[in-house]
Amino acid sequence: MSGPFPLLPTLAAMFALAAGTFLLRLSGPALRAKVTFPKQVEKLLEVSAVVLLAALTATAALTEGDGFAGAARAIGVLVGGVLAWRRAPFLVVVLAAAGAAALLRLAGIP
Amino acid sequence: MRTLWETLGKGPLRDIALVCMAVGVIGLSYGAIAVTSGFPWWFPVLMGALVLAASSEFLFVGIIAAGGSPIAALLAGLLVNARHLPFGLAVPDVLGRGWRRLLGTHLMNDETVVFAIAQEGLARKRAAYWACGLGILACWPVGAALGALLGSVVRDTDALGLDAMFPAVILALILPAMKDRALRRTALAGSVIALALTAFLPAGLPVLVALAALPLFRVKSLEGAAR
Numbered sequence: 001m002s003g004p005f006p007l008l009p010t011l012a013a014m015f016a017l018a019a020g021t022f023l024l025r026l027s028g029p030a031l032r033a034k035v036t037f038p039k040q041v042e043k044l045l046e047v048s049a050v051v052l053l054a055a056l057t058a059t060a061a062l063t064e065g066d067g068f069a070g071a072a073r074a075i076g077v078l079v080g081g082v083l084a085w086r087r088a089p090f091l092v093v094v095l096a097a098a099g100a101a102a103l104l105r106l107a108g109i110p
Numbered sequence: 111m112r113t114l115w116e117t118l119g120k121g122p123l124r125d126i127a128l129v130c131m132a133v134g135v136i137g138l139s140y141g142a143i144a145v146t147s148g149f150p151w152w153f154p155v156l157m158g159a160l161v162l163a164a165s166s167e168f169l170f171v172g173i174i175a176a177g178g179s180p181i182a183a184l185l186a187g188l189l190v191n192a193r194h195l196p197f198g199l200a201v202p203d204v205l206g207r208g209w210r211r212l213l214g215t216h217l218m219n220d221e222t223v224v225f226a227i228a229q230e231g232l233a234r235k236r237a238a239y240w241a242c243g244l245g246i247l248a249c250w251p252v253g254a255a256l257g258a259l260l261g262s263v264v265r266d267t268d269a270l271g272l273d274a275m276f277p278a279v280i281l282a283l284i285l286p287a288m289k290d291r292a293l294r295r296t297a298l299a300g301s302v303i304a305l306a307l308t309a310f311l312p313a314g315l316p317v318l319v320a321l322a323a324l325p326l327f328r329v330k331s332l333e334g335a336a337r
Contacts, residue, residue: 005148005177009180010153010180013170013180014153015160017184018160018161020188021162021163021166021187021188021194022216024191024192025194025195025197026215027195028194028198029202029215032198044327045196045200046200046227047293047327049197049199049201049227050227050287051296051297051320051321052196052320053223053224053280053284054284054297054298054300054320055301055303056277056280056317057284057301058304058305059301059304059305059316059317060276061281062305067309073271073273073277076271076278077278080274080278080282081281081285084278084285090128091128093278094128094275094282097271097274097277098271101271101274102270103271106269
């Protein structure tokens with residue numbers, strides 16, 4: 001089956017994305033190997049990964065495209081977050097997040 | 111060399127297995143969306159193994175399916191994956207040496223980085239990173255292949271609430287780090303920045319701009335040092 005789009009240019013773009021993503025993954029460690037950062041900067045680099053992951057969580061939980069992702073997903077993630085904060089086992093956290101979102105959708109909440 | 115089992119123990123390995131399984135199920139919807147958008151079945155599988163970064167692949171497939179150009183899909187995918195550069199700055203020690211380092215570099219993604227951060231000590235960080243990375247390298251393309259075969263049957267994984275899983279996983283794993291007050295404020299400020307900009311910037315950029323909150327942490331920690 002072939003789609004309504006040109007496959008070869010799409011395939012080329014996919015390979016370019018794979019190569020570019022690998023270079024992005026490579027450049028951080030390569031830079032760290034060449035340059036020795038002061039302790040404080042090193043701490044800041046660690047913090048930046050957590051900040052990125054927090055921002056990723058917020059956008060993935062609340063947005064889809066340009067707009068709001070809908071209450072079901074947001075509440076599902078919130079339920080998971082509260083359970084994690086109360087030190088519930090990881091399995092419970094993840095299944096509760098998905099389960100809450102699924103139940104809300106079943107009840108007609110998007 | 112000690113085995114992953116001995117280094118990590120049962121609990122973290124079970125958590126990692128769960129996340130890999132969730133990634134596989136999301137792979138189902140990715141493969142299904144790709145074939146129902148007109149891609150050949152092998153495309154999402156090959157892309158899954160070579161790019162190994164879910165959100166950029168969803169975006170790539172979505173742009174092509176909507177009639178966008180391959181160049182636009184490529185640029186959008188690269189932008190979404192740009193966060194791997196700061197990730198690499200934060201976790202260079204877990205990647206291994208020699209030829210393994212190439213594979214270790216390829217395995218860098220949101221889940222492997224967050225599992226590495228959540229573990230204490232370099233040996234455990236490295237073991238968690240590799241266990242999660244290899245698991246995802248297996249589960250993501252296999253999930254995509256199954257999804258491509260099953261087609262539209264599994265297209266709507268939102269009904270199962272799977273879209274709430276990924277943010278909940280990352281949230282649960284960064285929560286322990288949030289005990290640090292300065293870090294918590296910085297992360298919250300970064301999240302607010304990213305959310306506020308989502309409506310105005312292309313995907314991937316708001317998360318990067320969240321790093322603009324970093325001076326908050328710096329000011330706080332310098333104050334702490336001066337005291």
